[in-house]
Amino acid sequence: MIDRRALFLHLAVLAALLAALPMLAAYHVTNIAKIMVLAVYAMGYNIAFGYTGLLSLGHAMFFAAGLYAAGMGISLFGLSAAGALVLGPVAGGLAATLVGLLALRTAGVAFMIVTLMFAQAGYLTILYFVKYTRGDEGIVIARAARAIGSVDLSADTPRYLLAFGIFALALLLNLALVRSPFGRIMVAMRENEARSRMLGYNPYTVKLTALAVSGVYAGAAGAAYAVVFGYVGASLASVQYSILPLLYVLLGGAGTVLGPFLGALLMFYLIDYASSATSAYLFIVGAALILLVLFAPKGILGTLRERHARWLP
């Protein structure tokens, strides 16, 4: 029952991103690479929030788990860049599982608060162990360490291609996940937990699994961020980085596979252009978000799906 339109659309987006590389100015190559990495993070957030209905305010901890696993792995233990990219998702998934084991005993507002507290505790832990994490100042990963084989990942084209590769893999896995039987159960949990329980699904294990997958995505994005941009700092573990993926997902469309990327793309360039025009750029971002809530509360792709394209996954 694979909907060819959906598969075609996602492949077309990937092809366009690849085709755009030679046409983009260096400035935009860096931007789009960053957007693709952040979109992987937001896709992970969307698996928990958009599909399973878990409104977490603590995803920065899972992102940071991957970020620091990569950053400290490379700077303290001489891990290779490729090894760091493998370790990151493991660390993110592990952090999400541990937090989930406790936090998923709560729901709704309590879940938001508990996840926020865990993430803040994680952030303070990073600041406390400044000797190893270098705290606010952060770890700058040496250029020599940012290579896979002989490919220098600090150069524009390889960094774009690496970000693209991770993004493409994450996107296609995301598509497969939401089309899978388990994807249907995640949505069922979001839509009606009591009913799902009476169909024989254990809400705790379903939500824990979804959160773990979400953490794997966040950790993968964190590790990619460290390797591709060479910087690992405590500010990337702050509450702001828990809110960012939420905004991307809300803008692009919660519960849509392409929504997180679209949201990240638009939000990134909105901030970019607004901040070049005025120092009060947050005012413009705020106004845009208010317009979104008023006219498209389900986000861009969510609204599109509702009105025109029900096949959109």
Add this chain to the structure above:
Amino acid sequence: MAAVILEARGLTRHFGGLKAVDGVDFDLRQGEIHALIGPNGAGKTTFVSLLSGRIEAQSGRISFDGRDITRLPAHARVRLGIAYTFQITQIYAALSVFDNVALAAQSRGSHPLGAAAMEALSRVGLEARKDQIAGTLSYGHQRLLEVAMGLALKPRLLILDEPTQGLSQGEIETFNGIVKSVVPEATVLLIEHNMDVVMELAEWITVLNFGQVLATGTPPAIRANPAVQSAYLGA
């Protein structure tokens, strides 16, 4: 007489001072249609919630097919084959009719999934509406979808909580046919206010009043029971 599939002994649940279910002994025989009746507030929904595991029992014991399930969580009881359809319709309003039933069939591990879901839909006559969003169905159709989800679970015990509430006469006749088709492979426990439905379907009736069993027996025996008449039938 057929084997007992579900047995409750001394089942009790109080809410503060309210004795919703108070020391109920109850036997359900394999393959029968058993109706649970009683006035409003008699504890019928609480009682079946204890059986399905939505509410935990304070004391007493439940066994299903010889196995003690008193402490088993609701989702695990569903996996054993106890399906419960809600009194207040609980469908996935935002999902398609097909997805609603597929979620039930998938839980049962049915394969191929699509065929199992469509079979359950066709039993309630909703197969033509499979792509419709469930929340846009008429109330009667939503009730039938709820029943289809119960059927797709391929339960050994199907608990129906006031299934005909709000159905038209024609829909009730469809419903009666569905319930008759479920037995004797499965067992049906039916909470019902519509006495015509009860008398047409039930082979055995248990009457609850103030959380206790007032009477239990065949439909003619219940109809003739003076205590039942004064408490409930109002005759």
